[in-house]
Amino acid sequence: MGKETRLFKSEERKSRAELSAFVHQLADKITEGQVVLRQGQEEIILQLPQSLILEVQVEDEDKGAKGIQHSLEVEIKWFDDEQEGPLELG
Numbered sequence: 001m002g003k004e005t006r007l008f009k010s011e012e013r014k015s016r017a018e019l020s021a022f023v024h025q026l027a028d029k030i031t032e033g034q035v036v037l038r039q040g041q042e043e044i045i046l047q048l049p050q051s052l053i054l055e056v057q058v059e060d061e062d063k064g065a066k067g068i069q070h071s072l073e074v075e076i077k078w079f080d081d082e083q084e085g086p087l088e089l090g
Contacts, residue, residue: 010037055075
């Protein structure tokens with residue numbers, strides 16, 4: 001397994017409407033092929049290839065006195081060498 005390096009992280013409470021609006025904006029940026037994430041002075045620009053890997057996962061975690069924390073995780077992955085699309089023979 002390779003080494004994982006965290007480049008950006010954000011976690012904040014939002015209403016369903018706010019979260020929905022954010023996800024819609026994110027979807028538009030994915031369609032455009034570039035996502036810019038900013039929080040305070042921190043910024044990261046992601047150039048997305050045409051082909052992406054989508055992973056969806058649902059988990060429950062027992063947080064003791066706080067109860068069960070539910071999560072819906074949507075992860076989008078890609079590899080640098082897939083930027084140009086599949087290899088074709090001419």
